Amino acid sequence: MVVGDIIQQRNLVIIGGGPGGYTAAIRAAQLGLSVTLIEQCNMGGVCLNKGCIPSKVFTYAAGKRSEITHLREIGIGEGDDNINLQKLQSYKTKVIDSLRAGVEHLCRANKIEIIHGKATFIAVDRIGVENGHQFDIYEFKQAIIATGSSQIRPSLVKELGKRVFLSSEIFELEEVPDHLIVLGHDSVALEVASSYAAFGAKVCILMSENSGLPFDESINKELLRICKKRKINIVKDVDVDTINELDNGIIITFQKNGVHETIRGSHLFISEGRKPNVEPLGISRFGIEMTAEGFIKVDGNMQSSIPSIYAIGDVTEGPLLAVKAIKQGKVAAEAIAGGKPEADFTFLPTVAHTIPPVASVGLTEQQARDFEIDIRVSQFALGGNGYAAITGKKDGFIKVISDSTTDLVVGIHMIGDGAIEMSGSFVQLLEMAAKEEDITFPTYAHPSYNEALLEAVEGLIGQAIHVAPVRKRMQDLSTR
Incomplete structure (x- = not known):
């Protein structure tokens, strides 16, 4: 290893070039700061290269594959139904390369210095960067840690890559599994299950004890109904005993209600547990305040207990989401530049790119009741929406929860086509x-999914147009 002759001076150093890191770098450069960004692997981080973007290429393709029946109904696509995963992998690579090149161009355009290598803190104001045989030391005024997180390898798994996959590997497959077993209950597990089911795989989801689907109860029930409709088997309250990988498949033994059971599959995907990438940085040696789970504690400006060091994204407490990291990156940069920014994640959207997609903002019905809010609840089925009838995507609904004493809307939840795009409107409201x-x-565009939001809110006060009056329905039933 060759050690640099001198300690190099830098203003702001950002460790990690993922969505939070490069956003912080660009925002800081916009504010006139001199910025150095250190990235060990590829710009864009796990999100762009291994996580968010690759997974959404697959969920997008799966969504299109699920439309084939409807497209045939309207006279389009009479050919082969099969999905070519090799072509999909090529397309995924094309998208990733294009987006990564875009990030790199933006950094150059903003005169951000990019250094490739592994960063380690050697003091509260110094970082060592190792790149091959070269080791350089940088003294900084401020630093932002944006190194993300990595999935915890389950102790029951001996090796990965052939038939057992974590989130970074499952979207590398070039053949559709015969029978995919999904262990987990979060959004990623649901996206993987719905995507590969759409591609033609037999899919079973195993959910551990005391876990369940992560949305409002009404959304969860609809997800279960749709999974059953799409022949995705869900087994709840599972306590896994063993996972054995064979040459021709996977065997999992588990307990459910005290009874031992066995399931066989061709492949296994595990989506449970992530840890912040903090330990390799060596920052804990200098007394930075951390949680018991290893997350760096920060204040509202993303500043840690060491004044010169800020932290953003998955290394901080809270949901491990790119949207959180992006917002925190902007806040940290603005705070370092002398501003008075604010990050409030009260209405952080929770989404899943399933088939159909899910978006959830604000309080669930159960949470509202736990807070003892006197609520009104209305649910409008997409089956009554004109645009859903045109597209053939009538599964799902929009659910709105309001405070009956103030008329304030406290929660909006949607399962159905358009949910992800409409979630921005839910957050703003x-x-x-x-x-x-x-x-x-x-007024709302007609026909559009937006009208479903209008009717869900009108339903709170009995004014929804495309919903039959409850009393009238009951009277009609009583006369039959």
């Missing part, structure tokens, strides 16, 4: 403390 009238007063 809750951030602006919208009341029911704030949603019912404007």
Whole structure:
């Protein structure tokens, strides 16, 4: 190893070039700061190269594959139904390369210095960067840690890559599994299950004890119904005993309600548990305050207990989401530049790119009741929406929860086509403390999924047009 002759001076050093890191770098450069970004692997981080983007290429393809029946109904696509995963892998690589090149171009355009190598703290104001045989030392005024997280390898798994996969490997497959077993219950597990089921795989989801689907109870019930409709088997309250990988498949033994059971599959995907990438940095040696789980504690400006060091993204407490990292990156950069930014994740959207997709913002019905809020609840089925009838995507609904004493909307939840795109509107409404009238007063494009939101809110006060009156339905039933 060759050690640099001198200690090099830097203003702001950012460790990690993922969505939080490069966002912080660009925002800081916009504010006139001199920025050095250190990345060990590829720009864009795990999210762009191994996580968010690759997975969404697959969920997008799966969504298109699920439309074939409807497309045939309207006279399109009479050919082969099979999915070519090798072509999909090529397309995925093309998208990743294009987006990564875009990030690198933006950094160059903002005059951000990019250093490739492994960073380690050697003091509260110094970082050593190892790149092959070269080792350089940088003294900084401020640093932002944005090194993300990695999935915890389950102790029951001996090796990965042939038939057992974690989140970074499952979207590398070039053949559709015959029978994919999914161990987990989070959004990633649901996305993997729905995608490979759409590609033609037999899919079974195993959910551990005391776990369940992560959304409002009504959404969870609809997800279970749709999974059953798509022949995705879900087994709840499972306590896994052993995982054995054979030459021709996977054998899992587990207990359910005290009874030992066995399931066989061709491949296994595990989506449970992630840890912050903090330990390799060596920062704990200098007394930085951390949680018992290993996350760096930060204040509202993303500043740690060491004044010169900030932290953002998966190395901090809270949901491990790119959207959180991006916002925190902007806040950290603005705080370092002398601003007074704010990060409030009260209405952080929770989404799943399943088939159909899910978006959830604000309080669930159960949470609202736990807070003893006197609530009104309305649910509008997409089956009553004109645009859903055109597209053939009638599964799902929009659910709105409001405070009956103030008319404030406290939660919006959607399962159905368009949910991800509409989630931005849900966030804005809750951030602006919208009341029911704030949603019912404007006009909405027709036909569109947006009308379903209008009717869900109108349903809170019995004014939804495309919902039959409850009393009338009961009267009709009583006369039969």
